Amino acid sequence: MKISVDYPRCEGHGLCADQAPDVFSLDDDAELTYRFEGTVVPDESRPAARAAVNACPVAALRVLT
Amino acid sequence: MTAARSVLVVGESLAGTTAVRHLRALGHAGPLTLVGAEEQGAYSRPPLSKVVLKDPSADETLGLALDGLDVDVIRSPAVAADTDRRTVTTADGRRIGYDALIVATGAGARRLAAPGQRGELVLRTLEDARRLRARLADATSAIVVGAGFLGMEVASACAARGIPVTVVDTDRPLERVLGAYLSAEITARAATHGIRFLQASGFATLTGDPVRGVALPDGTELTADLVVTCAGEIPCVDWLEGTGLAGRLGVGIDHACATTVPGVFAAGDVTYLRAQGTQPDRRAPFWSNAVAQGRAAAASALGLPLPGPAHDDYFWTEVTGLSVKVVGRLPLLGEPTAVQGSVADGRALLTWNHADGTSTAVAYGLRKPVAALRALAATSSSD
Numbered sequence: 001m002k003i004s005v006d007y008p009r010c011e012g013h014g015l016c017a018d019q020a021p022d023v024f025s026l027d028d029d030a031e032l033t034y035r036f037e038g039t040v041v042p043d044e045s046r047p048a049a050r051a052a053v054n055a056c057p058v059a060a061l062r063v064l065t
Numbered sequence: 066m067t068a069a070r071s072v073l074v075v076g077e078s079l080a081g082t083t084a085v086r087h088l089r090a091l092g093h094a095g096p097l098t099l100v101g102a103e104e105q106g107a108y109s110r111p112p113l114s115k116v117v118l119k120d121p122s123a124d125e126t127l128g129l130a131l132d133g134l135d136v137d138v139i140r141s142p143a144v145a146a147d148t149d150r151r152t153v154t155t156a157d158g159r160r161i162g163y164d165a166l167i168v169a170t171g172a173g174a175r176r177l178a179a180p181g182q183r184g185e186l187v188l189r190t191l192e193d194a195r196r197l198r199a200r201l202a203d204a205t206s207a208i209v210v211g212a213g214f215l216g217m218e219v220a221s222a223c224a225a226r227g228i229p230v231t232v233v234d235t236d237r238p239l240e241r242v243l244g245a246y247l248s249a250e251i252t253a254r255a256a257t258h259g260i261r262f263l264q265a266s267g268f269a270t271l272t273g274d275p276v277r278g279v280a281l282p283d284g285t286e287l288t289a290d291l292v293v294t295c296a297g298e299i300p301c302v303d304w305l306e307g308t309g310l311a312g313r314l315g316v317g318i319d320h321a322c323a324t325t326v327p328g329v330f331a332a333g334d335v336t337y338l339r340a341q342g343t344q345p346d347r348r349a350p351f352w353s354n355a356v357a358q359g360r361a362a363a364a365s366a367l368g369l370p371l372p373g374p375a376h377d378d379y380f381w382t383e384v385t386g387l388s389v390k391v392v393g394r395l396p397l398l399g400e401p402t403a404v405q406g407s408v409a410d411g412r413a414l415l416t417w418n419h420a421d422g423t424s425t426a427v428a429y430g431l432r433k434p435v436a437a438l439r440a441l442a443a444t445s446s447s448d
Binding site: 030053 | 079082083086087089090108109111115116126127128130132133352353356379381390432435436437
Protein backbone atom coordinates (compact mmCIF):
# COMPACT_ATOMS: atom_id res chain seq x y z
CA MET A 1 0.00 0.00 0.00
CA LYS A 2 1.24 3.44 -1.01
CA ILE A 3 -0.27 6.83 -0.39
CA SER A 4 -0.27 9.75 -2.78
CA VAL A 5 -0.29 13.34 -1.55
CA ASP A 6 -1.69 16.18 -3.63
CA TYR A 7 0.78 18.73 -2.28
CA PRO A 8 -0.74 21.84 -3.92
CA ARG A 9 -4.05 20.97 -2.28
CA CYS A 10 -2.56 20.18 1.16
CA GLU A 11 -3.21 23.09 3.55
CA GLY A 12 -1.21 21.68 6.44
CA HIS A 13 -4.16 20.97 8.73
CA GLY A 14 -2.31 17.95 10.10
CA LEU A 15 -5.38 15.86 10.92
CA CYS A 16 -3.65 12.95 9.14
CA ALA A 17 -0.83 13.07 11.67
CA ASP A 18 -3.46 13.07 14.44
CA GLN A 19 -4.97 9.85 13.07
CA ALA A 20 -1.71 8.15 12.08
CA PRO A 21 1.26 9.61 13.98
CA ASP A 22 3.46 6.67 12.83
CA VAL A 23 2.76 7.44 9.19
CA PHE A 24 2.65 11.23 8.81
CA SER A 25 4.18 14.20 10.49
CA LEU A 26 4.24 17.91 9.74
CA ASP A 27 7.27 20.09 10.16
CA ASP A 28 7.31 23.66 11.51
CA ASP A 29 6.11 24.99 8.16
CA ALA A 30 3.28 22.42 8.13
CA GLU A 31 4.87 20.53 5.23
CA LEU A 32 3.78 16.92 5.22
CA THR A 33 6.41 14.21 5.51
CA TYR A 34 6.32 10.42 5.88
CA ARG A 35 7.48 8.84 9.12
CA PHE A 36 8.39 5.48 7.56
CA GLU A 37 11.30 4.39 5.37
CA GLY A 38 10.72 4.15 1.59
CA THR A 39 7.32 4.58 -0.08
CA VAL A 40 5.37 1.51 1.07
CA VAL A 41 3.30 1.91 4.24
CA PRO A 42 4.27 -0.82 6.74
CA ASP A 43 1.59 -3.48 7.33
CA GLU A 44 0.98 -2.57 10.95
CA SER A 45 0.33 1.10 10.06
CA ARG A 46 -2.17 0.49 7.25
CA PRO A 47 -5.46 0.79 9.19
CA ALA A 48 -4.28 4.06 10.72
CA ALA A 49 -3.06 5.28 7.33
CA ARG A 50 -6.49 4.59 5.81
CA ALA A 51 -8.16 6.46 8.68
CA ALA A 52 -5.79 9.36 8.02
CA VAL A 53 -6.75 9.45 4.32
CA ASN A 54 -10.41 9.54 5.43
CA ALA A 55 -9.73 12.40 7.85
CA CYS A 56 -8.02 14.76 5.39
CA PRO A 57 -10.43 17.71 5.17
CA VAL A 58 -9.19 18.81 1.75
CA ALA A 59 -9.16 15.33 0.19
CA ALA A 60 -5.46 15.62 -0.63
CA LEU A 61 -4.60 12.01 0.30
CA ARG A 62 -5.30 8.89 -1.78
CA VAL A 63 -4.57 5.23 -1.13
CA LEU A 64 -2.72 3.58 -4.01
CA THR A 65 -2.75 -0.19 -3.78
CA MET B 66 -17.35 -7.72 23.05
CA THR B 67 -19.62 -10.28 21.41
CA ALA B 68 -18.50 -11.00 17.88
CA ALA B 69 -21.97 -11.86 16.58
CA ARG B 70 -23.53 -8.47 17.31
CA SER B 71 -24.60 -6.76 14.12
CA VAL B 72 -23.97 -3.06 13.67
CA LEU B 73 -25.88 -0.85 11.25
CA VAL B 74 -24.55 2.59 10.31
CA VAL B 75 -27.06 4.87 8.56
CA GLY B 76 -25.53 7.74 6.61
CA GLU B 77 -22.64 7.43 4.16
CA SER B 78 -21.11 10.60 5.54
CA LEU B 79 -17.74 11.48 7.05
CA ALA B 80 -19.10 10.47 10.47
CA GLY B 81 -20.63 7.28 9.03
CA THR B 82 -17.54 6.12 7.14
CA THR B 83 -15.33 7.01 10.11
CA ALA B 84 -17.56 4.89 12.36
CA VAL B 85 -17.43 1.95 9.93
CA ARG B 86 -13.66 2.16 9.72
CA HIS B 87 -13.20 2.28 13.49
CA LEU B 88 -15.72 -0.51 14.14
CA ARG B 89 -13.43 -2.82 12.17
CA ALA B 90 -10.26 -1.30 13.64
CA LEU B 91 -11.64 -1.94 17.14
CA GLY B 92 -12.09 -5.61 16.30
CA HIS B 93 -15.77 -5.86 15.41
CA ALA B 94 -15.91 -9.08 13.39
CA GLY B 95 -19.70 -9.42 13.10
CA PRO B 96 -22.07 -8.19 10.41
CA LEU B 97 -21.63 -4.53 9.46
CA THR B 98 -23.99 -2.66 7.15
CA LEU B 99 -23.76 0.93 5.86
CA VAL B 100 -26.85 2.58 4.41
CA GLY B 101 -26.23 5.64 2.23
CA ALA B 102 -28.42 8.04 0.28
CA GLU B 103 -25.82 9.29 -2.23
CA GLU B 104 -25.46 7.29 -5.44
CA GLN B 105 -21.76 8.08 -5.73
CA GLY B 106 -21.04 7.21 -2.10
CA ALA B 107 -19.39 9.29 0.59
CA TYR B 108 -17.31 12.33 -0.27
CA SER B 109 -15.49 15.16 1.40
CA ARG B 110 -17.49 18.41 1.63
CA PRO B 111 -15.02 21.11 2.75
CA PRO B 112 -13.47 21.30 -0.76
CA LEU B 113 -16.90 22.07 -2.29
CA SER B 114 -16.81 25.75 -1.33
CA LYS B 115 -13.14 26.10 -2.25
CA VAL B 116 -11.46 23.99 -4.94
CA VAL B 117 -14.66 22.59 -6.55
CA LEU B 118 -16.06 26.07 -7.27
CA LYS B 119 -12.83 26.85 -9.13
CA ASP B 120 -11.87 23.61 -10.81
CA PRO B 121 -14.12 20.96 -12.45
CA SER B 122 -11.30 18.41 -12.35
CA ALA B 123 -11.69 18.29 -8.56
CA ASP B 124 -15.18 16.72 -8.76
CA GLU B 125 -13.89 13.17 -9.02
CA THR B 126 -11.26 13.48 -6.30
CA LEU B 127 -13.41 13.86 -3.19
CA GLY B 128 -14.43 10.26 -2.46
CA LEU B 129 -14.13 8.82 1.05
CA ALA B 130 -13.01 5.28 0.26
CA LEU B 131 -14.24 2.19 2.12
CA ASP B 132 -11.29 0.20 0.81
CA GLY B 133 -10.15 -2.79 2.80
CA LEU B 134 -13.31 -2.88 4.93
CA ASP B 135 -15.70 -5.81 5.02
CA VAL B 136 -18.93 -3.82 4.94
CA ASP B 137 -22.27 -4.39 3.22
CA VAL B 138 -23.11 -1.08 1.53
CA ILE B 139 -26.74 -0.34 0.63
CA ARG B 140 -27.22 2.79 -1.47
CA SER B 141 -30.86 3.61 -0.83
CA PRO B 142 -31.91 6.19 1.74
CA ALA B 143 -33.36 5.12 5.08
CA VAL B 144 -37.04 6.06 5.31
CA ALA B 145 -38.08 4.66 8.69
CA ALA B 146 -36.70 3.18 11.90
CA ASP B 147 -38.32 1.00 14.55
CA THR B 148 -36.16 1.12 17.65
CA ASP B 149 -38.35 -1.39 19.54
CA ARG B 150 -37.94 -4.09 16.90
CA ARG B 151 -34.47 -2.74 16.04
CA THR B 152 -34.98 -2.40 12.30
CA VAL B 153 -34.38 0.29 9.66
CA THR B 154 -36.33 0.42 6.38
CA THR B 155 -34.81 1.80 3.16
CA ALA B 156 -36.53 3.50 0.21
CA ASP B 157 -36.07 0.39 -1.93
CA GLY B 158 -38.08 -1.65 0.58
CA ARG B 159 -35.38 -3.45 2.52
CA ARG B 160 -35.76 -3.93 6.26
CA ILE B 161 -32.41 -4.28 8.04
CA GLY B 162 -32.11 -5.57 11.60
CA TYR B 163 -29.42 -4.48 14.05
CA ASP B 164 -28.13 -4.97 17.56
CA ALA B 165 -26.49 -1.54 17.58
CA LEU B 166 -27.43 1.42 15.34
CA ILE B 167 -25.25 4.45 14.55
CA VAL B 168 -27.16 7.43 13.13
CA ALA B 169 -24.95 9.54 10.85
CA THR B 170 -27.34 11.01 8.27
CA GLY B 171 -25.84 14.49 8.45
CA ALA B 172 -27.72 17.67 7.61
CA GLY B 173 -29.15 19.42 4.56
CA ALA B 174 -29.02 23.08 3.56
CA ARG B 175 -31.53 25.40 5.16
CA ARG B 176 -33.56 27.10 2.43
CA LEU B 177 -35.38 30.42 2.48
CA ALA B 178 -37.45 30.19 -0.71
CA ALA B 179 -41.23 30.26 -0.40
CA PRO B 180 -43.06 27.07 -1.40
CA GLY B 181 -42.97 26.84 -5.19
CA GLN B 182 -40.41 29.66 -5.58
CA ARG B 183 -37.73 28.39 -7.99
CA GLY B 184 -34.06 29.06 -8.49
CA GLU B 185 -32.72 29.27 -4.93
CA LEU B 186 -29.06 28.27 -4.85
CA VAL B 187 -27.46 26.61 -1.82
CA LEU B 188 -24.14 24.83 -1.27
CA ARG B 189 -24.18 21.55 0.57
CA THR B 190 -23.75 18.74 -1.97
CA LEU B 191 -21.45 18.11 -4.93
CA GLU B 192 -24.43 18.68 -7.22
CA ASP B 193 -25.04 22.08 -5.55
CA ALA B 194 -21.37 23.00 -6.10
CA ARG B 195 -21.49 22.02 -9.79
CA ARG B 196 -24.66 24.05 -10.32
CA LEU B 197 -23.16 27.07 -8.57
CA ARG B 198 -19.89 26.77 -10.54
CA ALA B 199 -21.80 26.79 -13.82
CA ARG B 200 -23.71 29.91 -12.75
CA LEU B 201 -20.52 31.66 -11.58
CA ALA B 202 -19.11 31.33 -15.09
CA ASP B 203 -21.38 34.04 -16.53
CA ALA B 204 -22.65 35.96 -13.48
CA THR B 205 -21.87 39.68 -13.27
CA SER B 206 -23.27 40.26 -9.79
CA ALA B 207 -24.04 38.14 -6.73
CA ILE B 208 -25.83 38.23 -3.39
CA VAL B 209 -24.99 35.83 -0.57
CA VAL B 210 -27.54 35.51 2.22
CA GLY B 211 -25.66 34.57 5.39
CA ALA B 212 -22.26 35.80 6.63
CA GLY B 213 -21.15 32.64 8.39
CA PHE B 214 -18.12 30.69 7.22
CA LEU B 215 -19.90 29.10 4.24
CA GLY B 216 -21.34 32.44 3.13
CA MET B 217 -17.95 34.13 3.30
CA GLU B 218 -16.32 31.24 1.41
CA VAL B 219 -18.92 31.51 -1.37
CA ALA B 220 -18.46 35.30 -1.43
CA SER B 221 -14.70 34.71 -1.72
CA ALA B 222 -15.28 32.44 -4.71
CA CYS B 223 -17.32 35.23 -6.36
CA ALA B 224 -14.62 37.80 -5.57
CA ALA B 225 -11.90 35.51 -6.96
CA ARG B 226 -13.75 35.60 -10.29
CA GLY B 227 -14.11 39.37 -10.18
CA ILE B 228 -17.85 39.22 -9.51
CA PRO B 229 -19.03 42.05 -7.23
CA VAL B 230 -20.83 40.42 -4.31
CA THR B 231 -23.00 41.66 -1.45
CA VAL B 232 -23.28 39.57 1.71
CA VAL B 233 -26.41 40.11 3.82
CA ASP B 234 -26.88 39.03 7.44
CA THR B 235 -28.19 40.32 10.76
CA ASP B 236 -24.76 39.69 12.35
CA ARG B 237 -21.43 40.89 11.01
CA PRO B 238 -19.28 38.42 8.99
CA LEU B 239 -18.23 35.42 11.09
CA GLU B 240 -19.08 37.31 14.29
CA ARG B 241 -21.25 34.51 15.69
CA VAL B 242 -18.40 32.03 15.23
CA LEU B 243 -15.22 34.03 15.78
CA GLY B 244 -16.27 37.12 17.75
CA ALA B 245 -16.08 40.86 17.05
CA TYR B 246 -12.30 41.32 16.81
CA LEU B 247 -11.62 38.86 13.98
CA SER B 248 -14.98 39.71 12.37
CA ALA B 249 -13.88 43.35 11.98
CA GLU B 250 -10.50 42.34 10.51
CA ILE B 251 -12.05 39.87 8.08
CA THR B 252 -14.81 42.27 7.03
CA ALA B 253 -12.24 44.98 6.25
CA ARG B 254 -10.08 42.56 4.31
CA ALA B 255 -13.07 41.22 2.38
CA ALA B 256 -14.09 44.78 1.42
CA THR B 257 -10.73 45.34 -0.29
CA HIS B 258 -11.48 42.25 -2.39
CA GLY B 259 -14.87 43.54 -3.59
CA ILE B 260 -17.05 41.85 -0.97
CA ARG B 261 -19.62 44.32 0.36
CA PHE B 262 -21.39 43.58 3.64
CA LEU B 263 -24.91 44.78 4.35
CA GLN B 264 -26.22 44.37 7.88
CA ALA B 265 -29.95 43.65 7.98
CA SER B 266 -32.26 44.35 10.90
CA GLY B 267 -34.10 41.05 10.41
CA PHE B 268 -34.65 38.12 8.08
CA ALA B 269 -34.06 38.55 4.36
CA THR B 270 -36.76 37.36 1.95
CA LEU B 271 -35.91 36.00 -1.49
CA THR B 272 -37.64 37.88 -4.32
CA GLY B 273 -38.53 36.89 -7.89
CA ASP B 274 -39.44 33.56 -9.42
CA PRO B 275 -36.93 32.33 -10.33
CA VAL B 276 -35.08 34.05 -7.48
CA ARG B 277 -33.40 37.30 -8.56
CA GLY B 278 -32.84 39.18 -5.33
CA VAL B 279 -33.58 39.78 -1.68
CA ALA B 280 -35.87 42.11 0.28
CA LEU B 281 -34.86 43.32 3.74
CA PRO B 282 -37.18 44.36 6.60
CA ASP B 283 -36.26 48.07 6.21
CA GLY B 284 -37.60 48.07 2.63
CA THR B 285 -34.22 47.70 0.91
CA GLU B 286 -34.40 45.55 -2.22
CA LEU B 287 -31.36 44.16 -4.03
CA THR B 288 -31.13 42.18 -7.24
CA ALA B 289 -28.29 40.17 -8.79
CA ASP B 290 -27.60 37.48 -11.39
CA LEU B 291 -26.86 35.05 -8.63
CA VAL B 292 -28.45 34.67 -5.19
CA VAL B 293 -26.96 32.04 -2.88
CA THR B 294 -28.48 31.09 0.47
CA CYS B 295 -25.91 30.14 3.12
CA ALA B 296 -28.21 30.15 6.13
CA GLY B 297 -27.06 27.08 8.00
CA GLU B 298 -28.20 23.48 7.98
CA ILE B 299 -31.09 21.29 9.07
CA PRO B 300 -30.37 17.83 10.50
CA CYS B 301 -31.65 14.94 8.32
CA VAL B 302 -34.00 13.25 10.78
CA ASP B 303 -37.28 12.72 8.86
CA TRP B 304 -36.65 8.97 8.76
CA LEU B 305 -36.52 8.87 12.59
CA GLU B 306 -40.11 10.10 12.99
CA GLY B 307 -41.92 8.27 15.75
CA THR B 308 -38.76 7.01 17.46
CA GLY B 309 -38.42 9.91 19.90
CA LEU B 310 -34.75 10.16 18.89
CA ALA B 311 -34.84 13.50 17.11
CA GLY B 312 -36.00 17.06 17.71
CA ARG B 313 -35.46 20.44 16.07
CA LEU B 314 -31.71 20.40 16.84
CA GLY B 315 -31.23 16.84 15.61
CA VAL B 316 -30.43 13.70 17.57
CA GLY B 317 -29.33 14.40 21.14
CA ILE B 318 -26.20 12.60 22.30
CA ASP B 319 -24.08 12.49 25.44
CA HIS B 320 -20.27 12.60 25.63
CA ALA B 321 -20.08 8.96 24.53
CA CYS B 322 -22.35 9.55 21.48
CA ALA B 323 -25.17 7.59 23.12
CA THR B 324 -28.75 8.67 22.46
CA THR B 325 -31.60 8.27 24.95
CA VAL B 326 -32.64 5.02 23.21
CA PRO B 327 -30.75 1.84 24.17
CA GLY B 328 -28.59 0.45 21.37
CA VAL B 329 -28.74 3.68 19.34
CA PHE B 330 -25.74 6.00 18.94
CA ALA B 331 -25.20 9.03 16.71
CA ALA B 332 -22.36 11.07 15.21
CA GLY B 333 -21.72 14.11 13.04
CA ASP B 334 -23.91 16.92 11.72
CA VAL B 335 -27.15 15.11 12.61
CA THR B 336 -26.37 15.43 16.33
CA TYR B 337 -26.46 17.94 19.12
CA LEU B 338 -24.78 17.55 22.49
CA ARG B 339 -27.45 17.33 25.19
CA ALA B 340 -27.44 19.93 27.97
CA GLN B 341 -25.07 19.17 30.80
CA GLY B 342 -24.76 21.27 33.98
CA THR B 343 -24.74 24.91 32.91
CA GLN B 344 -24.08 24.03 29.25
CA PRO B 345 -27.26 24.22 27.15
CA ASP B 346 -28.10 21.91 24.23
CA ARG B 347 -25.46 22.64 21.63
CA ARG B 348 -24.96 21.87 17.94
CA ALA B 349 -21.36 21.81 16.64
CA PRO B 350 -21.61 20.64 13.03
CA PHE B 351 -17.92 20.79 12.11
CA TRP B 352 -15.57 18.41 10.30
CA SER B 353 -13.35 17.57 13.27
CA ASN B 354 -16.37 16.71 15.40
CA ALA B 355 -17.70 14.31 12.76
CA VAL B 356 -14.39 12.42 12.88
CA ALA B 357 -14.15 12.42 16.70
CA GLN B 358 -17.79 11.40 17.09
CA GLY B 359 -17.58 8.70 14.41
CA ARG B 360 -14.74 7.11 16.37
CA ALA B 361 -16.51 7.49 19.70
CA ALA B 362 -19.82 6.12 18.41
CA ALA B 363 -18.00 3.05 17.05
CA ALA B 364 -16.45 2.35 20.46
CA SER B 365 -19.71 2.96 22.33
CA ALA B 366 -21.68 0.72 19.95
CA LEU B 367 -19.28 -2.10 20.82
CA GLY B 368 -19.42 -1.38 24.55
CA LEU B 369 -15.76 -0.32 24.59
CA PRO B 370 -14.22 2.67 26.38
CA LEU B 371 -13.78 5.82 24.28
CA PRO B 372 -10.51 6.03 22.30
CA GLY B 373 -10.39 9.77 22.96
CA PRO B 374 -12.75 12.69 23.54
CA ALA B 375 -15.94 12.59 21.46
CA HIS B 376 -15.51 16.20 20.46
CA ASP B 377 -12.77 18.15 18.75
CA ASP B 378 -12.90 21.94 18.71
CA TYR B 379 -10.63 22.42 15.67
CA PHE B 380 -12.29 24.78 13.22
CA TRP B 381 -11.05 26.49 10.09
CA THR B 382 -12.22 28.62 7.22
CA GLU B 383 -10.75 30.59 4.34
CA VAL B 384 -11.72 34.12 3.38
CA THR B 385 -10.33 35.76 0.23
CA GLY B 386 -7.43 33.32 0.18
CA LEU B 387 -6.53 33.82 3.85
CA SER B 388 -6.87 30.80 6.10
CA VAL B 389 -8.12 31.04 9.67
CA LYS B 390 -7.47 28.00 11.86
CA VAL B 391 -8.74 27.80 15.42
CA VAL B 392 -8.28 25.44 18.37
CA GLY B 393 -10.26 26.13 21.54
CA ARG B 394 -13.53 27.56 22.68
CA LEU B 395 -15.53 29.94 20.49
CA PRO B 396 -16.58 32.70 20.10
CA LEU B 397 -13.68 34.94 21.07
CA LEU B 398 -14.67 37.85 23.28
CA GLY B 399 -12.83 41.17 23.19
CA GLU B 400 -9.22 41.68 22.13
CA PRO B 401 -6.68 38.84 21.93
CA THR B 402 -4.48 38.22 24.98
CA ALA B 403 -1.38 37.86 22.82
CA VAL B 404 -0.52 38.57 19.18
CA GLN B 405 2.60 37.43 17.33
CA GLY B 406 2.95 38.91 13.87
CA SER B 407 0.57 41.34 12.23
CA VAL B 408 -3.16 40.85 11.75
CA ALA B 409 -3.28 43.81 9.35
CA ASP B 410 -0.66 42.10 7.16
CA GLY B 411 -2.63 38.85 7.26
CA ARG B 412 0.01 36.85 9.12
CA ALA B 413 -0.46 36.39 12.85
CA LEU B 414 -0.69 33.89 15.66
CA LEU B 415 -3.21 34.94 18.30
CA THR B 416 -4.37 33.62 21.66
CA TRP B 417 -7.34 34.42 23.85
CA ASN B 418 -7.28 33.45 27.53
CA HIS B 419 -10.77 32.75 28.86
CA ALA B 420 -12.14 33.30 32.36
CA ASP B 421 -12.36 29.52 32.91
CA GLY B 422 -8.57 29.15 32.54
CA THR B 423 -8.64 27.66 29.01
CA SER B 424 -7.20 29.33 25.92
CA THR B 425 -8.03 29.53 22.25
CA ALA B 426 -5.26 29.69 19.63
CA VAL B 427 -5.77 31.14 16.15
CA ALA B 428 -3.48 30.93 13.13
CA TYR B 429 -4.48 33.89 10.94
CA GLY B 430 -3.06 33.59 7.42
CA LEU B 431 -0.39 31.20 8.69
CA ARG B 432 0.15 27.62 7.61
CA LYS B 433 0.09 25.96 11.01
CA PRO B 434 -0.79 22.33 11.76
CA VAL B 435 -3.47 21.51 14.30
CA ALA B 436 -0.94 19.90 16.66
CA ALA B 437 1.02 23.17 16.94
CA LEU B 438 -2.19 25.11 17.62
CA ARG B 439 -3.26 22.57 20.25
CA ALA B 440 0.12 22.91 21.94
CA LEU B 441 -0.14 26.70 21.89
CA ALA B 442 -3.67 26.64 23.33
CA ALA B 443 -2.52 24.22 26.05
CA THR B 444 0.58 26.22 27.07
CA SER B 445 -1.42 29.47 27.12
CA SER B 446 -3.98 27.94 29.48
CA SER B 447 -3.52 28.87 33.12
CA ASP B 448 -4.39 25.43 34.49
